[in-house]
Amino acid sequence: MPERSTPAxxxxxxxxxxxxxxxxxxxxxxxxxxSVRRMGAQEGVSVTTxxxxxxxxxxAGLLEVRPQSGYYVRATNGAGFATPRTTQPAAEARPVxxxxxxxxxxxxxxxxxxxxxxxxxxxxxxxxxxxxxxxxTRISRETPEAASGYDFPPGHLPxxxxxxxxxxxxxxTFSPDDVLTTFGCSEALTxxxxxxxxxxxxVAVESPTYYKYLELFxxxxxxxLELPTSPDTGIAVEAVEDAVRHRGAKALVVVxxxxxxxxxxxxxxKKAALAQLASEYDFPLVEDDIYGDLAxxxxxxxPIKAFDTTSHVMLCASFSKTLPxxxxxxxxxxxxxxxxVLHLKRAMTSAAAGTxxxxxxxxxxxxxxxxxxxxxxxxxxxxxxxxxxxxxSDVFPPGTRLTRPKGGHLLWVEFPPGFDAVALHARALxxxxxxxxxxxxxxxxxxxxxxxxxxxxxxxxRVEHALEVLGRLAGEGG
Amino acid sequence: MPERSTPAxxxxxxxxxxxxxxxxxxxxxxxxxxSVRRMGAQEGVSVTTxxxxxxxxxxAGLLEVRPQSGYYVRATNGAGFATPRTTQPAAEARPVxxxxxxxxxxxxxxxxxxxxxxxxxxxxxxxxxxxxxxxxTRISRETPEAASGYDFPPGHLPxxxxxxxxxxxxxxTFSPDDVLTTFGCSEALTxxxxxxxxxxxxVAVESPTYYKYLELFxxxxxxxLELPTSPDTGIAVEAVEDAVRHRGAKALVVVxxxxxxxxxxxxxxKKAALAQLASEYDFPLVEDDIYGDLAxxxxxxxPIKAFDTTSHVMLCASFSKTLPxxxxxxxxxxxxxxxxVLHLKRAMTSAAAGTxxxxxxxxxxxxxxxxxxxxxxxxxxxxxxxxxxxxxSDVFPPGTRLTRPKGGHLLWVEFPPGFDAVALHARALxxxxxxxxxxxxxxxxxxxxxxxxxxxxxxxxRVEHALEVLGRLAGEGG
Numbered sequence: 026m027p028e029r030s031t032p033a034x035x036x037x038x039x040x041x042x043x044x045x046x047x048x049x050x051x052x053x054x055x056x057x058x059x060s061v062r063r064m065g066a067q068e069g070v071s072v073t074t075x076x077x078x079x080x081x082x083x084x085a086g087l088l089e090v091r092p093q094s095g096y097y098v099r100a101t102n103g104a105g106f107a108t109p110r111t112t113q114p115a116a117e118a119r120p121v122x123x124x125x126x127x128x129x130x131x132x133x134x135x136x137x138x139x140x141x142x143x144x145x146x147x148x149x150x151x152x153x154x155x156x157x158x159x160x161x162t163r164i165s166r167e168t169p170e171a172a173s174g175y176d177f178p179p180g181h182l183p184x185x186x187x188x189x190x191x192x193x194x195x196x197x198t199f200s201p202d203d204v205l206t207t208f209g210c211s212e213a214l215t216x217x218x219x220x221x222x223x224x225x226x227x228v229a230v231e232s233p234t235y236y237k238y239l240e241l242f243x244x245x246x247x248x249x250l251e252l253p254t255s256p257d258t259g260i261a262v263e264a265v266e267d268a269v270r271h272r273g274a275k276a277l278v279v280v281x282x283x284x285x286x287x288x289x290x291x292x293x294x295k296k297a298a299l300a301q302l303a304s305e306y307d308f309p310l311v312e313d314d315i316y317g318d319l320a321x322x323x324x325x326x327x328p329i330k331a332f333d334t335t336s337h338v339m340l341c342a343s344f345s346k347t348l349p350x351x352x353x354x355x356x357x358x359x360x361x362x363x364x365x366v367l368h369l370k371r372a373m374t375s376a377a378a379g380t381x382x383x384x385x386x387x388x389x390x391x392x393x394x395x396x397x398x399x400x401x402x403x404x405x406x407x408x409x410x411x412x413x414x415x416x417x418s419d420v421f422p423p424g425t426r427l428t429r430p431k432g433g434h435l436l437w438v439e440f441p442p443g444f445d446a447v448a449l450h451a452r453a454l455x456x457x458x459x460x461x462x463x464x465x466x467x468x469x470x471x472x473x474x475x476x477x478x479x480x481x482x483x484x485x486x487r488v489e490h491a492l493e494v495l496g497r498l499a500g501e502g503g
Numbered sequence: 504m505p506e507r508s509t510p511a512x513x514x515x516x517x518x519x520x521x522x523x524x525x526x527x528x529x530x531x532x533x534x535x536x537x538s539v540r541r542m543g544a545q546e547g548v549s550v551t552t553x554x555x556x557x558x559x560x561x562x563a564g565l566l567e568v569r570p571q572s573g574y575y576v577r578a579t580n581g582a583g584f585a586t587p588r589t590t591q592p593a594a595e596a597r598p599v600x601x602x603x604x605x606x607x608x609x610x611x612x613x614x615x616x617x618x619x620x621x622x623x624x625x626x627x628x629x630x631x632x633x634x635x636x637x638x639x640t641r642i643s644r645e646t647p648e649a650a651s652g653y654d655f656p657p658g659h660l661p662x663x664x665x666x667x668x669x670x671x672x673x674x675x676t677f678s679p680d681d682v683l684t685t686f687g688c689s690e691a692l693t694x695x696x697x698x699x700x701x702x703x704x705x706v707a708v709e710s711p712t713y714y715k716y717l718e719l720f721x722x723x724x725x726x727x728l729e730l731p732t733s734p735d736t737g738i739a740v741e742a743v744e745d746a747v748r749h750r751g752a753k754a755l756v757v758v759x760x761x762x763x764x765x766x767x768x769x770x771x772x773k774k775a776a777l778a779q780l781a782s783e784y785d786f787p788l789v790e791d792d793i794y795g796d797l798a799x800x801x802x803x804x805x806p807i808k809a810f811d812t813t814s815h816v817m818l819c820a821s822f823s824k825t826l827p828x829x830x831x832x833x834x835x836x837x838x839x840x841x842x843x844v845l846h847l848k849r850a851m852t853s854a855a856a857g858t859x860x861x862x863x864x865x866x867x868x869x870x871x872x873x874x875x876x877x878x879x880x881x882x883x884x885x886x887x888x889x890x891x892x893x894x895x896s897d898v899f900p901p902g903t904r905l906t907r908p909k910g911g912h913l914l915w916v917e918f919p920p921g922f923d924a925v926a927l928h929a930r931a932l933x934x935x936x937x938x939x940x941x942x943x944x945x946x947x948x949x950x951x952x953x954x955x956x957x958x959x960x961x962x963x964x965r966v967e968h969a970l971e972v973l974g975r976l977a978g979e980g981g
Contacts, residue, residue: 042676045676046671049667049676049677049678050667050679050680051664051671051676051678051679052668052671053664067671067673067674067802131656132655134653135652144653149651149652150648152651154647154648154651155647157651158640158643158644161639162636162639162640165636165640166636169632169633169636170627170628170632172829173630173632173635173828173830174613174627174827174828174829175612175823175828175829176829177609177612186528186529189528189529190529190530193524193545194537196546198523198527198529199527199529200528200529201529208686208690208831208854209852209854211851212686212851212852215850215851215852219722237853240846241850244697244847324544324545345653350651350653350854351650351651351652351654351854351857351858351859353686353854353857368718368722369722371605371718372693372718372719373689373693373719374686374687374693374831375715376687376689376828376831378831379831379857380829382857
């Protein structure tokens with residue numbers, strides 16, 4: 026602020042600015058602020074002006090001098106505690122929207138004091154963190170330039186090769202060139218859907234459906250048609266045909282294997298029928314297969330892509346449910362829509378995905394370590410689903426219904442009609458328990474008596490106790 | 504494929520499928536294919552069926568047996584070389600579009616045999632790869648769970664604190680809570696623009712402008728108004744006012760510091776005037792400050808955000824020009840549009856950005872290492888711009904014009920009217936030189952006589968020779 030003004034004006038202006046920066050936490054309590062010399066250069070004022078402003082702030086009790094060190098923001102107002110912030114209570118009449126629940130769930134997911142039945146996350150103790158960390162260190166040392174460089178779409182070839190190879194092992198026939206890597210499955214779904222729909226288009230989904238889809242549809246300005254769905258076998262094929270033939274649906278989004286939140290596993294015949302429908306009516310079928318690798322026992326179930334002879338299926342998936350989600354590596358196999366998706370992906374985020382994470386995951390899968398990890402993780406999650414389900418059966422009120430998925434880490438609980446799952450969510454939080462209430466998973470207003478529970482954490486007394494508390498609260502009507 | 508069919512049919516079907524997988528590179532030449540037992544399980548057929556199919560493929564010369572090891576895809580057809588692939592020549596009359604150039608540039612950016620004047624990338628030899636790698640190893644060992652977990656928007660708090668602190672040092676006043684971290688600057692721009700525009704809206708930009716913006720506008724279905732821009736001081740303020748007042752522009756996208764491709768540096772007065780216009784006419788000003796940290800000499804120039812008293816400026820930036828781009832960490836400070844951007848970001852990619860990369864960059868900046876690195880990098884790039892400009896002056900044809908930016912790593916060359924930069928691009932590639940021809944940077948058809956040159960690589964005889972070749976080719980008319 027080099028300008029013509031009186032010295033007093035200059036002190037005051039600088040003082041106000043520093044007060045604002047302290048109030049906003051840019052210069053946090055207890056921390057050093059820039060030296061007099063540096064602040065002068067930064068703000069374009071003389072050292073004298075800064076010294077005067079700092080002295081005034083010191084006199085006002087906002088700064089303190091530490092000999093040989095410099096000026097610090099005072100930790101408190103002198104009484105031992107900082108002044109409480111202005112409260113921001115929610116207005117009484119404000120309706121709780123899905124978006125609020127999602128914000129809450131995301132926020133709570135990082136809160137170690139909560140029992141995490143809410144967000145669909147597998148606990149890090151079940152992840153091969155050390156092996157991945159060692160691999161990361163090795164790769165970044167051996168090939169520093171490659172590992173830190175820009176990886177342009179379609180993404181890291183060795184990883185795309187692995188993805189095609191693994192997909193072949195469950196019935197798919199596509200080449201590494203058909204694969205695009207992405208920043209997680211979320212981005213894969215976003216670019217696929219954007220590439221094949223225009224604002225105002227109608228999209229059909231399972232009901233209940235993953236709340237993030239509903240948020241995504243809203244932002245892509247799509248209309249949503251929620252279709253009947255069996256907790257055992259997934260979406261109703263006749264309903265899909267009706268949606269496309271008679272109701273103008275332009276695309277279908279489904280989770281064929283261990284859907285979210287129901288945990289449904291489509292039989293192969295249904296997968297084949299859906300692929301056939303997409304082909305016959307020429308619509309894009311967006312398939313989210315993020316849970317497919319988490320099957321318990323037997324072969325990994327096939328994706329719908331395995332039955333897709335006309336490239337109408339857009340397969341999306343990621344490693345974020347089977348390996349640490351912080352890597353953010355997913356992929357899309359968009360079939361006949363490949364060129365549009367590639368261009369869109371490039372326009373949206375430029376790079377394919379983080380370079381080093383892709384190299385690490387490719388090597389982890391290539392070496393066989395991923396398959397060994399999956400064998401353990403599948404068994405662990407199978408045990409956890411059974412353990413949670415047993416306890417729920419013991420401690421939840423009579424009349425409760427419960428899914429028994431064959432894979433994944435999610436259970437869906439249905440309480441008797443009239444039950445208030447939103448009230449249960451609030452009361453559970455007061456007991457340090459996070460859950461995902463049913464109304465998050467629909468636009469319809471249904472599922473007010475339902476709750477989704479994540480079981481992807483080690484079984485212990487704390488978890489068992491939390492289920493007991495939930496059961497007691499539920500017995501009191503939510 | 505467990506079904507009622509004759510054994511012969513089953514062999515043939517499996518044989519066809521394996522042929523297809525080999526042809527598509529899923530089972531690459533020279534590599535082992537799944538064992539008989541595993542293939543049987545994978546395809547739902549008996550071991551006998553697989554053995555028969557493998558024998559037939561062996562007889563046909565596609566597989567070979569290696570004792571004690573298994574079946575391998577034969578490397579070649581026996582003549583020493585694989586059969587060439589089917590050619591896919593471009594149709595004679597196809598117009599070269601920007602999208603083709605961008606694909607070409609991205610493709611060429613990974614080609615080590617080319618001299619890289621094309622993509623705007625700083626060479627990894629100028630990056631602190633070892634220090635970052637050590638930091639990564641340390642952090643992932645010390646806090647494995649945090650480093651690999653899901654980082655939900657708005658992103659890693661210590662990094663957001665650093666971003667607010669650094670911005671304060673160049674005149675901005677926003678808090679860490681105002682910052683969202685993103686997958687690079689590209690995603691920051693995508694979510695900011697999507698949040699404040701609807702399909703069909705008109706957006707004003709500099710001309711020439713960064714080609715990725717044009718690609719992004721196309722995908723967001725925005726219309727573009729390209730405005731007069733000085734290579735010294737950037738976009739014309741009067742033109743912006745006219746665009747907003749009389750032509751219906753809904754948003755402005757500008758690069759205030761060392762713009763791409765012109766390298767213009769807006770004076771503070773112009774920045775203040777643009778912020779004032781955004782406030783007066785109530786439109787979002789999307790500011791891309793990705794090059795601001797690459798100023799040579801003197802203070803780092805202020806972003807427009809520093810003059811934004813009404814929160815109309817949406818500041819976007821990243822570390823991808825000053826640190827290795829593979830980290831993919833950028834940020835947005837969307838001002839009054841924050842809530843919409845946060846929701847959109849969450850819907851699009853779920854996580855804020857890679858977790859470990861954010862932790863590494865926060866610590867690198869906090870420790871002072873980033874500032875030390877910047878001092879070196881700024882000097883290097885200043886020298887490189889001067890060195891390239893000197894040689895260009897010596898070897899390019901008379902009548903050439905050349906920018907002299909005060910920061911960044913891009914030069915803009917204007918040849919005499921009528922010069923064909925697209926032809927030069929093709930001829931340069933034949934000499935293993937990648938450049939970015941002017942028509943990429945506009946929808947207007949202008950700049951056919953211009954070329955953007957990246958100078959972000961060490962100066963050596965190969966680079967010098969490449970400039971001489973370019974000069975000679977340019978002297979021949981492109």
